[in-house]
Amino acid sequence: MKPFVYTGQPARVVFGAGSLAQLVPEIERLGARRALVLSTPEQRASAQDVASRLGDRCAGIFDRAVMHVPIEIAREARAEAKRLDADCAVAIGGGSTTGLGKAIALESDLPILAIPTTYAGSEMTPIYGITEGVAKKTGRDARVLPRTVLYDPTLTLSLPTRLSATSGMNAIAHAAEGLYAQDANPIMALIAEEGIRALALGLPQVVAHPSDLDARGDCLYGAWLCGTVLGSVGMALHHKLCHTLGGTWNLPHAETHTIVLPHAIAYNEVAAPDAMTRIARALNARSAALGLYELAQKLNAPLALKDIGLPESAIDEAARLATTNPYYNPRPVTFEPIRELLRRAWAGLVPAA
Numbered sequence: 001m002k003p004f005v006y007t008g009q010p011a012r013v014v015f016g017a018g019s020l021a022q023l024v025p026e027i028e029r030l031g032a033r034r035a036l037v038l039s040t041p042e043q044r045a046s047a048q049d050v051a052s053r054l055g056d057r058c059a060g061i062f063d064r065a066v067m068h069v070p071i072e073i074a075r076e077a078r079a080e081a082k083r084l085d086a087d088c089a090v091a092i093g094g095g096s097t098t099g100l101g102k103a104i105a106l107e108s109d110l111p112i113l114a115i116p117t118t119y120a121g122s123e124m125t126p127i128y129g130i131t132e133g134v135a136k137k138t139g140r141d142a143r144v145l146p147r148t149v150l151y152d153p154t155l156t157l158s159l160p161t162r163l164s165a166t167s168g169m170n171a172i173a174h175a176a177e178g179l180y181a182q183d184a185n186p187i188m189a190l191i192a193e194e195g196i197r198a199l200a201l202g203l204p205q206v207v208a209h210p211s212d213l214d215a216r217g218d219c220l221y222g223a224w225l226c227g228t229v230l231g232s233v234g235m236a237l238h239h240k241l242c243h244t245l246g247g248t249w250n251l252p253h254a255e256t257h258t259i260v261l262p263h264a265i266a267y268n269e270v271a272a273p274d275a276m277t278r279i280a281r282a283l284n285a286r287s288a289a290l291g292l293y294e295l296a297q298k299l300n301a302p303l304a305l306k307d308i309g310l311p312e313s314a315i316d317e318a319a320r321l322a323t324t325n326p327y328y329n330p331r332p333v334t335f336e337p338i339r340e341l342l343r344r345a346w347a348g349l350v351p352a353a
């Protein structure tokens, strides 16, 4: 076995249908008395439910979380936390809301209790991102890792099927790339494979029967594991491509991951055989890349970048940007094959090994 370094992340997880009922004891456990509740405008009702459960432990609600944490919103939320003398933030929602909590914690050390309602996995990572103008600055800081995470699958019953599918594929992307990360380790490999297996089992059932609570539980469990991988080891080509496409052409986050993933995995198929064996096994498929493409098909998820707003004329520029300062990747990242990868992903073709 190769030598490795493993660092555990110190989050506490309370998992299960109905675990939202544990909110007050968990807040008390953090020693907090005045929680600022965060949400998107669309999830205001969930934030209000959280606030009423908290009773006089709720300092207020800030319901203006949006995708990619614009600096102006982060500043307003930080000022609101200060004004209300909050001693903790409760983030109910997806990666955008958790991201806002992280932006507050980054400057105040306020503990975050996260209640995830998508499969993005941000609640398990010390990674933050703040957007200033068109540039998104990301970094790692232990202060932003939520202290407690309440995973309650009942809160995901309202997640629309398309977002469930793409958010789940986004989670799988974290685990898949974690398997061939530069700092990969056997513990993360176990977690990654189990995370992919749970999502591959749960997602088709969720898409067919959105109110199946057991399947929702499988997906949320898988999302937790995949998020843990993202928080622990580095990412590679797939994440670089998605950050490039999302950042430059403002493509929707989870959809972009869903479309690019089978192609990025195909690109690395020969260079990372052990990772591919694990991914294929977790998907119960013949090949990792084809298995991911077929899973996206089964979920009726988008398969082509042209269908989510990328113009064909952007392919060359995207390939140039993605091959400039590339992340670590098991196979060298060079212009021509990356352009071909993007061309296939743009058209929605089957991934080429």
Ligand code: NAD
Pocket: 040, 041, 042, 043, 066, 067, 068, 069, 093, 094, 095, 096, 097, 099, 117, 118, 119, 120, 121, 122, 123, 125, 126, 127, 128, 129, 155, 156, 157, 158, 159, 160, 163, 167, 230, 253, 254
């Ligand atoms: P999101 O948080 O932007 O949510 C998308 C929409 O779905 C929002 O309107 C939200 O209110 C709504 N929604 C969420 N849960 C719902 C539910 N159960 N029912 C009904 N509606 C619901 O989407 P996301 O994909 O979870 O997060 C994407 C963002 O998270 C991106 O900015 C991405 O960069 C970031 N992210 C960060 C990390 C990290 O480690 N820092 C990891 C993954 C994603």
